[in-house]
Amino acid sequence: MSNLRTLVFYATPEHPCSYLDDRLATTMFVDPKADINLDLYTRLSQLGFRRSGNHYYKPRCNGCNACIAVRIPTEEFNRTRSQERTWKRNSDLTVRLRSAQFEQEHFALYQRYISARHQDGDMYPPTLDQYESFLLEARSETLFIEFRLDNKLLAIAVTDRTTDGLSAIYTFFDPNEDKRALGVYAILWQLQFAREQRLPYLYLGYWIRGCRKMSYKTNYRPIQVLVRDSWITI
Numbered sequence: 001m002s003n004l005r006t007l008v009f010y011a012t013p014e015h016p017c018s019y020l021d022d023r024l025a026t027t028m029f030v031d032p033k034a035d036i037n038l039d040l041y042t043r044l045s046q047l048g049f050r051r052s053g054n055h056y057y058k059p060r061c062n063g064c065n066a067c068i069a070v071r072i073p074t075e076e077f078n079r080t081r082s083q084e085r086t087w088k089r090n091s092d093l094t095v096r097l098r099s100a101q102f103e104q105e106h107f108a109l110y111q112r113y114i115s116a117r118h119q120d121g122d123m124y125p126p127t128l129d130q131y132e133s134f135l136l137e138a139r140s141e142t143l144f145i146e147f148r149l150d151n152k153l154l155a156i157a158v159t160d161r162t163t164d165g166l167s168a169i170y171t172f173f174d175p176n177e178d179k180r181a182l183g184v185y186a187i188l189w190q191l192q193f194a195r196e197q198r199l200p201y202l203y204l205g206y207w208i209r210g211c212r213k214m215s216y217k218t219n220y221r222p223i224q225v226l227v228r229d230s231w232i233t234i
Helices: 038-046 081-089 104-117 128-136 182-196 212-219
Strands: 009-011 027-030 050-052 055-059 067-073 094-098 142-149 152-162 165-173 201-208 224-227 230-233
Touching: 038 152, 050 165, 081 182, 104 128, 104 152, 104 165, 128 165, 142 182, 152 182, 165 182, 182 201, 182 212, 201 212
Parallel strands: 165 201
Antiparallel strands: 009 027, 027 055, 050 055, 067 201, 067 224, 094 142, 142 152, 152 165, 224 230
8 A cells, every 4th residue: 555655756857838838847746556545645635736537746847836736724715795696696506416437418518618618728629538537537536516407417526525625626617608607606516515524625726826717716715825835824
């Protein structure tokens, strides 16, 4: 059984940064052959690592620390007026928890979302292989949270349950439902669910200084940032 002291890490060669123009990035990965149990996954999350499929990674770029791991303390979180309106606006949705398995309906929604919202990113065009390796190579603790209006699928939030919280992996939704702010609602729902499950944190990945696409994460307060391996509340 692997533990933190016995893990082997690998660094990628420098490559163009996906988030900041004119920057080079280096990513540190956990050895993909390592056995990452739930306790070890939790500890890696506490150290700022993220999961993508079967890979556990953390930015480790030369001369740049723009990527900052963030998490929300669920008991201390309070919705803003805008977030409260979003919560009430989506009170007509039905939520169902599913395991990580292929559903054509899920994949079709993913294709529509990526094609409408992320044509400028490295996830476009969306393919079945990409979808499976990213979201279906999952853990037993992974949840696919469905949000439906009557029987129509509007959004899916993919999240991992750890021993100290939820780790939000990815959310995709109907690009024609802008007025509902489904991305915001998915985070609010996960915060409420984590609180009900007595899980103290919702991990949101990285807030990236200077990246507009990641700026939304600081709209949830209070928020904790990982600085020099210590979580600081702001």
